[in-house]
Amino acid sequence: MKTFLGLTALAAAVSPVASVAVWGQCGGQEYTGSTVCDAGSTCTELNAFFFQCLPVTTTGAATGTTTTVTTTSTAPPSSSGTCANRTKFKFFGVNQSGAEFGTGAVPGTWGKDFTFPAPSSIDFFVGKGFNFFRVPFMMERLVPPSTGMTGPFASGYLANLTATINYITVTKGAFAALDPHNFMLYNGAAISNTAQFQTFWTNLAGQFKSNSKVIFDVMNEPNGIPASTAFALNQAAVNGIRASGATSQLILVEGLAWTGAWTWVSSGNSAVFGAIKDPNNNTAIQMHQYLDSDGSGTNEVCVSSTIGAERLAAATAWLKANNLKGFLGEIGAGNNAQCITAVSGALCAMQQSGVWIGLSWWAAGPWWPATYFTSIEPPSGLAVAQLLPQALLPYL
Numbered sequence: 145m146k147t148f149l150g151l152t153a154l155a156a157a158v159s160p161v162a163s164v165a166v167w168g169q170c171g172g173q174e175y176t177g178s179t180v181c182d183a184g185s186t187c188t189e190l191n192a193f194f195f196q197c198l199p200v201t202t203t204g205a206a207t208g209t210t211t212t213v214t215t216t217s218t219a220p221p222s223s224s225g226t227c228a229n230r231t232k233f234k235f236f237g238v239n240q241s242g243a244e245f246g247t248g249a250v251p252g253t254w255g256k257d258f259t260f261p262a263p264s265s266i267d268f269f270v271g272k273g274f275n276f277f278r279v280p281f282m283m284e285r286l287v288p289p290s291t292g293m294t295g296p297f298a299s300g301y302l303a304n305l306t307a308t309i310n311y312i313t314v315t316k317g318a319f320a321a322l323d324p325h326n327f328m329l330y331n332g333a334a335i336s337n338t339a340q341f342q343t344f345w346t347n348l349a350g351q352f353k354s355n356s357k358v359i360f361d362v363m364n365e366p367n368g369i370p371a372s373t374a375f376a377l378n379q380a381a382v383n384g385i386r387a388s389g390a391t392s393q394l395i396l397v398e399g400l401a402w403t404g405a406w407t408w409v410s411s412g413n414s415a416v417f418g419a420i421k422d423p424n425n426n427t428a429i430q431m432h433q434y435l436d437s438d439g440s441g442t443n444e445v446c447v448s449s450t451i452g453a454e455r456l457a458a459a460t461a462w463l464k465a466n467n468l469k470g471f472l473g474e475i476g477a478g479n480n481a482q483c484i485t486a487v488s489g490a491l492c493a494m495q496q497s498g499v500w501i502g503l504s505w506w507a508a509g510p511w512w513p514a515t516y517f518t519s520i521e522p523p524s525g526l527a528v529a530q531l532l533p534q535a536l537l538p539y540l
Protein backbone atom coordinates (compact mmCIF):
# COMPACT_ATOMS: atom_id res chain seq x y z
CA MET A 145 0.00 0.00 0.00
CA LYS A 146 2.81 2.34 0.83
CA THR A 147 4.18 2.03 -2.67
CA PHE A 148 0.83 2.67 -4.22
CA LEU A 149 0.32 5.74 -2.09
CA GLY A 150 3.70 7.01 -3.14
CA LEU A 151 2.90 6.47 -6.79
CA THR A 152 -0.46 8.20 -6.44
CA ALA A 153 1.13 11.18 -4.76
CA LEU A 154 3.77 11.31 -7.48
CA ALA A 155 1.14 11.11 -10.20
CA ALA A 156 -0.78 13.93 -8.59
CA ALA A 157 2.35 16.00 -8.29
CA VAL A 158 3.33 15.70 -11.94
CA SER A 159 -0.10 16.20 -13.48
CA PRO A 160 -0.58 19.78 -14.67
CA VAL A 161 -2.29 21.95 -12.06
CA ALA A 162 -3.04 25.65 -12.12
CA SER A 163 -1.01 27.40 -9.47
CA VAL A 164 -2.33 29.87 -6.94
CA ALA A 165 -1.21 33.51 -6.96
CA VAL A 166 0.50 35.06 -3.95
CA TRP A 167 -1.94 35.66 -1.03
CA GLY A 168 -4.38 33.15 -2.56
CA GLN A 169 -5.77 30.15 -0.68
CA CYS A 170 -3.95 26.86 -1.23
CA GLY A 171 -5.54 24.56 1.34
CA GLY A 172 -7.77 24.20 4.37
CA GLN A 173 -10.98 22.47 5.41
CA GLU A 174 -13.52 22.25 2.58
CA TYR A 175 -11.02 23.73 0.12
CA THR A 176 -10.88 21.84 -3.16
CA GLY A 177 -8.68 24.02 -5.38
CA SER A 178 -5.03 23.91 -6.31
CA THR A 179 -2.46 23.48 -3.56
CA VAL A 180 0.42 24.68 -5.71
CA CYS A 181 1.62 28.25 -5.23
CA ASP A 182 3.09 30.54 -7.88
CA ALA A 183 6.89 30.79 -7.94
CA GLY A 184 8.11 33.03 -5.15
CA SER A 185 5.48 31.97 -2.66
CA THR A 186 4.93 28.93 -0.51
CA CYS A 187 1.77 27.27 0.79
CA THR A 188 1.57 27.90 4.54
CA GLU A 189 -1.01 26.60 7.02
CA LEU A 190 -2.43 29.56 8.94
CA ASN A 191 -5.33 27.75 10.52
CA ALA A 192 -7.53 24.72 9.83
CA PHE A 193 -9.69 26.73 7.42
CA PHE A 194 -7.03 28.49 5.52
CA PHE A 195 -3.66 27.72 3.96
CA GLN A 196 -2.24 30.65 2.07
CA CYS A 197 0.46 31.26 -0.56
CA LEU A 198 2.80 33.50 1.39
CA PRO A 199 5.62 35.26 -0.43
CA VAL A 200 9.21 34.18 0.13
CA THR A 201 11.52 37.12 0.65
CA THR A 202 14.06 37.47 -2.12
CA THR A 203 16.53 40.14 -3.07
CA GLY A 204 16.08 39.60 -6.76
CA ALA A 205 19.84 40.02 -7.04
CA ALA A 206 20.37 36.82 -9.03
CA THR A 207 18.60 38.21 -12.07
CA GLY A 208 19.22 41.86 -11.38
CA THR A 209 15.56 42.61 -11.96
CA THR A 210 13.00 44.01 -9.61
CA THR A 211 10.75 41.24 -8.43
CA THR A 212 7.11 41.60 -7.55
CA VAL A 213 7.62 39.56 -4.40
CA THR A 214 6.55 41.37 -1.27
CA THR A 215 7.57 40.59 2.27
CA THR A 216 5.05 39.79 4.95
CA SER A 217 6.12 42.82 6.96
CA THR A 218 5.04 45.30 4.29
CA ALA A 219 1.95 43.48 3.05
CA PRO A 220 -1.31 43.55 4.97
CA PRO A 221 -2.16 40.44 6.92
CA SER A 222 -4.46 38.15 5.01
CA SER A 223 -5.62 35.98 7.82
CA SER A 224 -5.69 35.96 11.57
CA GLY A 225 -2.53 33.85 11.47
CA THR A 226 -0.57 36.95 10.61
CA CYS A 227 -2.64 39.32 12.74
CA ALA A 228 -0.90 39.57 16.09
CA ASN A 229 -2.44 40.65 19.38
CA ARG A 230 -6.01 40.94 18.25
CA THR A 231 -9.15 41.16 20.34
CA LYS A 232 -11.96 39.08 18.91
CA PHE A 233 -15.27 40.70 18.05
CA LYS A 234 -18.07 40.20 20.52
CA PHE A 235 -20.56 40.28 17.64
CA PHE A 236 -19.74 38.82 14.23
CA GLY A 237 -22.24 38.13 11.51
CA VAL A 238 -24.14 39.22 8.45
CA ASN A 239 -26.99 41.43 7.37
CA GLN A 240 -30.13 39.45 6.49
CA SER A 241 -31.99 41.42 3.84
CA GLY A 242 -35.53 40.90 2.66
CA ALA A 243 -38.11 42.55 4.92
CA GLU A 244 -37.02 46.03 3.77
CA PHE A 245 -37.17 45.15 0.05
CA GLY A 246 -39.77 46.61 -2.29
CA THR A 247 -39.11 50.34 -1.88
CA GLY A 248 -42.33 52.24 -2.55
CA ALA A 249 -44.56 49.23 -2.00
CA VAL A 250 -46.37 50.14 1.23
CA PRO A 251 -47.34 47.90 2.76
CA GLY A 252 -46.58 45.69 -0.22
CA THR A 253 -47.18 42.00 -0.52
CA TRP A 254 -45.29 39.35 1.41
CA GLY A 255 -43.60 36.96 -1.03
CA LYS A 256 -43.74 39.50 -3.86
CA ASP A 257 -42.39 42.84 -2.63
CA PHE A 258 -40.62 41.65 0.48
CA THR A 259 -39.79 38.52 2.40
CA PHE A 260 -38.09 37.49 5.62
CA PRO A 261 -34.70 35.81 6.06
CA ALA A 262 -34.55 32.06 5.52
CA PRO A 263 -34.01 30.01 8.70
CA SER A 264 -31.66 27.79 6.67
CA SER A 265 -29.45 30.81 5.97
CA ILE A 266 -29.35 31.68 9.67
CA ASP A 267 -28.52 28.03 10.43
CA PHE A 268 -25.65 28.16 7.93
CA PHE A 269 -23.97 31.16 9.58
CA VAL A 270 -24.52 29.97 13.14
CA GLY A 271 -22.98 26.69 12.01
CA LYS A 272 -19.90 28.60 10.89
CA GLY A 273 -19.62 30.27 14.29
CA PHE A 274 -21.26 33.62 13.58
CA ASN A 275 -23.42 35.06 16.37
CA PHE A 276 -24.94 38.24 14.95
CA PHE A 277 -27.62 39.10 12.39
CA ARG A 278 -28.69 42.59 11.37
CA VAL A 279 -32.32 42.43 10.27
CA PRO A 280 -33.42 45.37 8.12
CA PHE A 281 -37.14 46.13 7.97
CA MET A 282 -39.35 48.91 6.59
CA MET A 283 -40.92 51.24 9.16
CA GLU A 284 -44.05 51.93 7.09
CA ARG A 285 -44.88 48.22 7.11
CA LEU A 286 -44.54 48.05 10.88
CA VAL A 287 -46.18 51.38 11.78
CA PRO A 288 -48.54 52.21 8.88
CA PRO A 289 -48.69 55.83 7.67
CA SER A 290 -52.45 55.90 8.31
CA THR A 291 -51.82 56.01 12.05
CA GLY A 292 -48.23 57.28 11.96
CA MET A 293 -45.01 56.18 13.60
CA THR A 294 -46.43 56.52 17.10
CA GLY A 295 -49.49 54.44 16.20
CA PRO A 296 -50.13 50.73 16.67
CA PHE A 297 -48.03 48.08 14.98
CA ALA A 298 -49.30 46.16 11.95
CA SER A 299 -49.82 42.79 13.59
CA GLY A 300 -48.89 40.52 10.66
CA TYR A 301 -45.60 42.25 9.89
CA LEU A 302 -44.70 42.50 13.58
CA ALA A 303 -45.47 38.80 14.01
CA ASN A 304 -43.22 37.84 11.09
CA LEU A 305 -40.42 40.16 12.19
CA THR A 306 -40.68 38.82 15.75
CA ALA A 307 -40.58 35.25 14.44
CA THR A 308 -37.31 36.02 12.65
CA ILE A 309 -35.84 37.74 15.71
CA ASN A 310 -36.92 34.87 17.95
CA TYR A 311 -35.54 32.26 15.58
CA ILE A 312 -32.16 34.00 15.70
CA THR A 313 -32.10 34.77 19.42
CA VAL A 314 -34.12 32.03 21.11
CA THR A 315 -33.81 29.06 18.75
CA LYS A 316 -30.23 29.71 17.70
CA GLY A 317 -28.95 31.74 20.67
CA ALA A 318 -27.40 34.48 18.50
CA PHE A 319 -27.83 38.26 18.63
CA ALA A 320 -30.31 40.05 16.34
CA ALA A 321 -30.28 43.77 15.54
CA LEU A 322 -33.60 45.42 14.69
CA ASP A 323 -32.76 47.80 11.84
CA PRO A 324 -35.37 50.23 10.55
CA HIS A 325 -33.84 50.54 7.09
CA ASN A 326 -35.43 53.92 6.41
CA PHE A 327 -32.59 56.42 6.00
CA MET A 328 -34.51 58.66 8.48
CA LEU A 329 -37.37 59.01 5.99
CA TYR A 330 -40.91 58.00 6.87
CA ASN A 331 -43.83 58.10 4.46
CA GLY A 332 -41.78 60.14 1.99
CA ALA A 333 -40.67 62.87 4.41
CA ALA A 334 -37.57 63.37 6.53
CA ILE A 335 -38.12 62.41 10.15
CA SER A 336 -37.51 65.51 12.26
CA ASN A 337 -39.81 65.17 15.29
CA THR A 338 -37.65 63.79 18.09
CA ALA A 339 -40.61 63.19 20.42
CA GLN A 340 -42.42 61.02 17.86
CA PHE A 341 -39.28 59.10 16.99
CA GLN A 342 -38.61 58.55 20.69
CA THR A 343 -42.14 57.14 21.13
CA PHE A 344 -41.69 54.83 18.13
CA TRP A 345 -38.59 53.40 19.79
CA THR A 346 -40.16 53.17 23.24
CA ASN A 347 -42.97 51.14 21.68
CA LEU A 348 -40.70 48.91 19.60
CA ALA A 349 -38.14 48.28 22.35
CA GLY A 350 -41.03 47.50 24.67
CA GLN A 351 -41.85 44.50 22.48
CA PHE A 352 -38.36 43.08 23.01
CA LYS A 353 -37.29 44.45 26.37
CA SER A 354 -37.08 41.04 28.02
CA ASN A 355 -34.90 39.55 25.27
CA SER A 356 -31.26 40.18 26.13
CA LYS A 357 -30.09 39.04 22.68
CA VAL A 358 -31.89 41.81 20.84
CA ILE A 359 -29.89 44.84 19.73
CA PHE A 360 -31.50 48.14 18.80
CA ASP A 361 -30.05 49.69 15.64
CA VAL A 362 -31.69 53.11 15.75
CA MET A 363 -31.83 53.95 12.02
CA ASN A 364 -30.03 52.80 8.91
CA GLU A 365 -27.99 55.59 7.34
CA PRO A 366 -29.84 58.81 8.26
CA ASN A 367 -29.94 61.08 5.22
CA GLY A 368 -31.14 64.49 4.09
CA ILE A 369 -30.92 66.20 7.49
CA PRO A 370 -28.16 68.09 9.31
CA ALA A 371 -25.77 66.02 11.44
CA SER A 372 -27.04 67.77 14.56
CA THR A 373 -30.61 66.64 13.78
CA ALA A 374 -29.44 63.09 13.12
CA PHE A 375 -27.69 63.17 16.47
CA ALA A 376 -30.75 64.55 18.29
CA LEU A 377 -32.97 61.83 16.80
CA ASN A 378 -30.50 59.12 17.80
CA GLN A 379 -30.25 60.51 21.32
CA ALA A 380 -34.05 60.59 21.57
CA ALA A 381 -34.18 56.96 20.46
CA VAL A 382 -31.63 55.94 23.11
CA ASN A 383 -33.72 57.72 25.74
CA GLY A 384 -36.90 56.07 24.44
CA ILE A 385 -35.41 52.59 24.38
CA ARG A 386 -34.16 52.87 27.96
CA ALA A 387 -37.50 54.35 29.07
CA SER A 388 -39.26 51.25 27.74
CA GLY A 389 -37.49 49.13 30.32
CA ALA A 390 -34.97 47.72 27.83
CA THR A 391 -32.00 48.70 29.96
CA SER A 392 -29.39 46.02 29.27
CA GLN A 393 -29.30 45.62 25.51
CA LEU A 394 -26.79 47.12 23.12
CA ILE A 395 -27.91 50.16 21.12
CA LEU A 396 -26.25 51.19 17.84
CA VAL A 397 -26.43 54.76 16.53
CA GLU A 398 -25.60 55.77 12.96
CA GLY A 399 -24.53 59.04 11.37
CA LEU A 400 -24.93 60.87 8.08
CA ALA A 401 -23.16 60.23 4.77
CA TRP A 402 -24.16 56.55 4.80
CA THR A 403 -22.56 56.45 8.26
CA GLY A 404 -19.29 55.91 6.40
CA ALA A 405 -16.21 55.21 8.49
CA TRP A 406 -13.91 56.83 5.94
CA THR A 407 -15.87 60.10 6.06
CA TRP A 408 -16.79 59.98 9.77
CA VAL A 409 -14.60 62.95 10.52
CA SER A 410 -15.07 64.95 7.27
CA SER A 411 -18.87 64.48 7.20
CA GLY A 412 -19.44 66.33 10.45
CA ASN A 413 -20.53 63.21 12.33
CA SER A 414 -17.45 63.32 14.54
CA ALA A 415 -18.31 66.84 15.69
CA VAL A 416 -21.64 65.77 17.20
CA PHE A 417 -21.79 62.04 17.91
CA GLY A 418 -19.13 62.07 20.65
CA ALA A 419 -21.79 63.53 22.93
CA ILE A 420 -24.11 60.50 22.83
CA LYS A 421 -25.37 59.69 26.34
CA ASP A 422 -26.78 56.37 27.46
CA PRO A 423 -27.96 56.05 31.07
CA ASN A 424 -27.12 52.34 30.84
CA ASN A 425 -23.75 52.82 29.16
CA ASN A 426 -24.22 50.30 26.37
CA THR A 427 -24.34 52.24 23.11
CA ALA A 428 -21.87 51.90 20.24
CA ILE A 429 -21.37 53.89 17.06
CA GLN A 430 -22.33 51.94 13.96
CA MET A 431 -20.38 52.76 10.82
CA HIS A 432 -20.39 51.26 7.33
CA GLN A 433 -17.55 50.81 4.89
CA TYR A 434 -17.26 49.59 1.32
CA LEU A 435 -13.96 49.25 -0.45
CA ASP A 436 -14.65 50.36 -4.03
CA SER A 437 -13.45 53.71 -5.39
CA ASP A 438 -16.47 55.77 -4.31
CA GLY A 439 -17.18 53.71 -1.20
CA SER A 440 -20.70 52.85 -2.37
CA GLY A 441 -20.37 49.08 -2.49
CA THR A 442 -21.47 48.97 -6.11
CA ASN A 443 -18.22 47.94 -7.77
CA GLU A 444 -16.46 44.66 -7.18
CA VAL A 445 -13.03 46.22 -7.73
CA CYS A 446 -11.31 47.29 -4.52
CA VAL A 447 -9.10 50.38 -4.61
CA SER A 448 -6.10 48.45 -3.29
CA SER A 449 -5.24 45.52 -1.06
CA THR A 450 -4.71 47.89 1.88
CA ILE A 451 -7.80 50.08 1.43
CA GLY A 452 -9.81 48.39 4.17
CA ALA A 453 -7.46 49.27 7.00
CA GLU A 454 -6.78 52.70 5.49
CA ARG A 455 -10.45 53.69 5.31
CA LEU A 456 -11.04 52.75 8.94
CA ALA A 457 -8.00 54.46 10.45
CA ALA A 458 -9.42 57.94 11.14
CA ALA A 459 -12.65 56.53 12.57
CA THR A 460 -10.71 54.16 14.81
CA ALA A 461 -8.64 57.07 16.12
CA TRP A 462 -11.82 59.09 16.76
CA LEU A 463 -13.43 56.19 18.67
CA LYS A 464 -10.33 55.84 20.83
CA ALA A 465 -10.08 59.57 21.49
CA ASN A 466 -13.74 59.68 22.53
CA ASN A 467 -13.64 56.48 24.56
CA LEU A 468 -16.41 55.00 22.40
CA LYS A 469 -16.96 51.58 20.86
CA GLY A 470 -17.50 51.02 17.15
CA PHE A 471 -19.57 48.47 15.26
CA LEU A 472 -19.01 47.99 11.53
CA GLY A 473 -22.59 47.21 10.57
CA GLU A 474 -21.91 46.92 6.85
CA ILE A 475 -18.78 45.96 4.98
CA GLY A 476 -18.77 44.48 1.51
CA ALA A 477 -16.35 43.96 -1.35
CA GLY A 478 -15.78 41.79 -4.39
CA ASN A 479 -14.90 38.14 -4.21
CA ASN A 480 -11.41 38.58 -5.67
CA ALA A 481 -7.87 38.31 -4.32
CA GLN A 482 -7.29 42.04 -3.88
CA CYS A 483 -10.57 42.56 -2.04
CA ILE A 484 -10.07 39.47 0.10
CA THR A 485 -6.72 40.87 1.25
CA ALA A 486 -8.28 44.31 1.78
CA VAL A 487 -11.15 42.91 3.88
CA SER A 488 -8.74 40.78 5.87
CA GLY A 489 -6.55 43.82 6.51
CA ALA A 490 -9.59 45.79 7.68
CA LEU A 491 -10.62 43.06 10.12
CA CYS A 492 -7.10 42.73 11.47
CA ALA A 493 -6.80 46.48 12.04
CA MET A 494 -10.18 46.51 13.79
CA GLN A 495 -9.30 43.60 16.06
CA GLN A 496 -5.92 45.08 16.90
CA SER A 497 -7.47 48.44 17.82
CA GLY A 498 -9.65 46.98 20.56
CA VAL A 499 -12.37 49.60 19.94
CA TRP A 500 -14.50 47.71 17.43
CA ILE A 501 -16.91 45.30 19.15
CA GLY A 502 -18.52 43.82 16.08
CA LEU A 503 -18.95 43.51 12.37
CA SER A 504 -21.58 42.32 9.92
CA TRP A 505 -21.05 41.53 6.27
CA TRP A 506 -23.37 43.07 3.68
CA ALA A 507 -25.33 40.87 2.95
CA ALA A 508 -27.16 37.60 3.12
CA GLY A 509 -30.81 37.30 2.15
CA PRO A 510 -32.84 35.00 -0.10
CA TRP A 511 -33.56 37.49 -2.88
CA TRP A 512 -30.18 38.81 -3.91
CA PRO A 513 -29.49 38.10 -7.59
CA ALA A 514 -26.93 35.39 -8.29
CA THR A 515 -24.65 38.07 -9.74
CA TYR A 516 -24.73 40.40 -6.69
CA PHE A 517 -21.06 40.41 -5.83
CA THR A 518 -21.32 40.86 -2.07
CA SER A 519 -24.07 38.25 -1.61
CA ILE A 520 -23.14 35.78 1.10
CA GLU A 521 -26.41 33.86 0.95
CA PRO A 522 -25.70 30.14 1.04
CA PRO A 523 -25.13 27.98 -0.79
CA SER A 524 -23.90 29.90 -3.82
CA GLY A 525 -23.78 33.63 -3.05
CA LEU A 526 -20.59 34.93 -4.63
CA ALA A 527 -18.87 35.65 -1.30
CA VAL A 528 -19.50 32.17 0.12
CA ALA A 529 -16.82 30.09 -1.60
CA GLN A 530 -13.71 32.21 -1.03
CA LEU A 531 -14.28 35.47 0.79
CA LEU A 532 -16.12 33.83 3.68
CA PRO A 533 -13.43 31.25 4.52
CA GLN A 534 -10.47 33.46 3.66
CA ALA A 535 -11.33 36.91 4.96
CA LEU A 536 -14.08 36.42 7.56
CA LEU A 537 -13.84 33.03 9.29
CA PRO A 538 -10.19 33.52 10.32
CA TYR A 539 -11.35 36.42 12.52
CA LEU A 540 -14.03 34.56 14.46
Ligand SMILES: *[C@@H]1O[C@H](CO)[C@@H](O)[C@H](O)[C@H]1NC(C)=O
Nearest residue numbers: 225226227228229230231496
Ligand atom coordinates in the same frame (compact mmCIF):
# COMPACT_ATOMS: atom_id res chain seq x y z
C1 LIG B 1 2.01 41.17 21.21
O1 LIG B 1 1.88 41.40 22.60
C2 LIG B 1 2.94 40.87 23.36
C3 LIG B 1 2.62 41.06 24.81
O2 LIG B 1 2.15 42.35 25.05
C4 LIG B 1 4.26 41.55 22.94
O3 LIG B 1 5.31 41.00 23.64
C5 LIG B 1 4.47 41.35 21.44
O4 LIG B 1 5.60 42.06 21.03
C6 LIG B 1 3.27 41.82 20.66
N1 LIG B 1 3.45 41.46 19.25
C7 LIG B 1 3.23 42.31 18.27
C8 LIG B 1 3.51 41.82 16.90
O5 LIG B 1 2.82 43.45 18.47
Ligand SMILES: *[C@@H]1O[C@H](CO)[C@@H](O)[C@H](O)[C@H]1NC(C)=O
Nearest residue numbers: 254255299300301302303304
Ligand atom coordinates in the same frame (compact mmCIF):
# COMPACT_ATOMS: atom_id res chain seq x y z
C1 LIG C 1 -46.14 36.64 7.30
O1 LIG C 1 -45.64 35.39 6.90
C2 LIG C 1 -46.61 34.50 6.42
C3 LIG C 1 -45.91 33.21 6.05
O2 LIG C 1 -45.27 32.67 7.16
C4 LIG C 1 -47.34 35.07 5.23
O3 LIG C 1 -48.38 34.21 4.84
C5 LIG C 1 -47.89 36.42 5.58
O4 LIG C 1 -48.45 37.00 4.42
C6 LIG C 1 -46.82 37.32 6.13
N1 LIG C 1 -47.38 38.61 6.49
C7 LIG C 1 -46.66 39.71 6.48
C8 LIG C 1 -47.42 40.98 6.73
O5 LIG C 1 -45.46 39.73 6.32
Ligand SMILES: *[C@@H]1O[C@H](CO)[C@@H](O)[C@H](O)[C@H]1NC(C)=O
Nearest residue numbers: 423424425426427467468469
Ligand atom coordinates in the same frame (compact mmCIF):
# COMPACT_ATOMS: atom_id res chain seq x y z
C1 LIG D 1 -19.08 52.05 30.35
O1 LIG D 1 -18.76 50.75 29.92
C2 LIG D 1 -17.43 50.58 29.54
C3 LIG D 1 -17.25 49.16 29.06
O2 LIG D 1 -18.05 48.93 27.96
C4 LIG D 1 -16.50 50.87 30.69
O3 LIG D 1 -15.18 50.79 30.27
C5 LIG D 1 -16.78 52.27 31.22
O4 LIG D 1 -16.02 52.49 32.37
C6 LIG D 1 -18.24 52.44 31.54
N1 LIG D 1 -18.51 53.81 31.91
C7 LIG D 1 -19.30 54.13 32.91
C8 LIG D 1 -19.49 55.59 33.14
O5 LIG D 1 -19.85 53.30 33.59
Ligand SMILES: CC(=O)N[C@H]1CO[C@H](CO)[C@@H](O)[C@@H]1O
Nearest residue numbers: 241244245280325440441442
Ligand atom coordinates in the same frame (compact mmCIF):
# COMPACT_ATOMS: atom_id res chain seq x y z
C1 LIG E 1 -24.16 48.66 -0.94
C2 LIG E 1 -25.48 48.00 -1.03
O1 LIG E 1 -25.60 46.89 -1.48
N1 LIG E 1 -26.49 48.69 -0.59
C3 LIG E 1 -27.82 48.17 -0.65
C4 LIG E 1 -28.35 48.06 0.72
O2 LIG E 1 -29.62 47.49 0.67
C5 LIG E 1 -30.57 48.27 -0.01
C6 LIG E 1 -31.85 47.54 0.08
O3 LIG E 1 -31.95 46.92 1.28
C7 LIG E 1 -30.14 48.48 -1.42
O4 LIG E 1 -31.04 49.37 -2.04
C8 LIG E 1 -28.73 49.06 -1.46
O5 LIG E 1 -28.28 49.12 -2.77
